[in-house]
Amino acid sequence: MTTSVTTATPEVHPAATPIPDILTPAIEWFGELGVFLARVVKALFTRPFEWSEFLHQLDAAGSKSLPLVALAGAATGVVLSLQSRDSLVRFGAKTMLPTMLVFSMIKEMGPIITGLVASGRIGAGIGAELGSMKVTEQIDAMEASAVNPWKYLAATRILACIVVLPLLTLTADACGILMGWIANTLAEPISLQLFMNRGMSGVMFTDFLPSTFKTLVYGFIIGAVSCFQGMRTTGGTAGVGRSATSSVVLSSLFIIVADVVLVRLIQFLFP
């Protein structure tokens, strides 16, 4: 007597190809971020709004970042002035230096420098603070006492970041232009009035406003990513360190990517 044994071969459909392991955590991360943001948005539109905490966060994110952003903007202005001067002289276009400096500062350098400096200063602060609150059960305690942490902690911080980034950008722009003038004047004296007249002569609102207001998006990125990373912290004090680091790294990365998209979008909308 013979028995025949048939072995079923599993049919692999191309559409059923598993997602590579490297992508799974990224997809999960974006999914969790989406759920987190949905909670924050829902909390944001639930009364009452946490005004006092919002004002406190404006101070923490804004005024305390101001010196750093001003310094970074000023340094950028000096470097731009020093680096560009030689090139412009070589092409006989040194009178264009004020225009080039003002355009560079307001259209790109001011916003991106502010975004990156703020992601370091504000992002690390939020990531570490919320991370510490998470691992010491302070966020649980808040939830247990019927206070919505997505509203009290996250929504206020994200909104504060959105509001302060354009203001910080204006500071960086002003400091950069001012220090650019000083650096230029040390090489070849020129009055501030003449420098500004030359610099601002070709600048239009369509140069200034979209570039400044694109930092609203940077603010959203810094606030959202840092709050998310902080509020999902695990692993004690080591986890707090990881959250602070990842807040800075991820928000900086997303700001650079967003910058590419926003610059193209601005060029399309304001040709």
Place this chain on the structure above:
Amino acid sequence: MEQPVVVSGLVKSFGAQQVLKGIDLAVNRGEILAILGKSGTGKSVLLRLLIGLEKPDAGSVKILGQETTNLPMDELNEVRMKIGFLFQEGALYDSLNIAENVAFPLRRHTKLSDAERDKKVRALLLSVGLSEDLEKMPSDISGGMRKRVGLARALALDPEILLFDEPTSGLDPITAGEIGKLIRQLREERKVTSIVVTHDMHAAHYVADRLVMLKEGNILISGTWEDLEKSKDPFVAEFLSDAA
């Protein structure tokens, strides 16, 4: 409502690990119930499920007659306001001083004037034995003080139910005894129902009217201290030997 806390068929897993495997539990009004068990047996998870910090995989939680497992956030928060939770390390807000920590739930959920709120905060802190250094920050006070402040904060909204997560852990025997006395005193003065998660058998013996022992996600035994003493189960005997 004679049983403010009723739990039935409660199941909770984290990944592949099933921490609670179908817990049935009811706590009588004014009762102090101690939940005992080895570390990692799901005692703290049970407390977190009671207050809605975790969602169960199956089963039901009724707090003051209301099923809470699927409540929307607003309604869940209404229930939470009737529960005070003392966290293991106090979970005081780092950025607020002692008085502000206790005032936090009052600011959010009551319409007391500043003067009324200050008066209530002082009264709450006095009730847990603190009357000085109310401006100190949490990082500047001892572990025992942190628990007292945490307890005062948990009492701020006059809860009907109190949940204690390891209230005596990390404390010296004298301070642990004082916290135990406070728990009993609260029952006498406020008629609150208390659930105390602990592995401190001395504290459990002193404060609890009834004890529940968890083992491997199930309730191994439930009863008074005397009932546990009569148990022939070697696990129970080993646990009780700690308090001998």
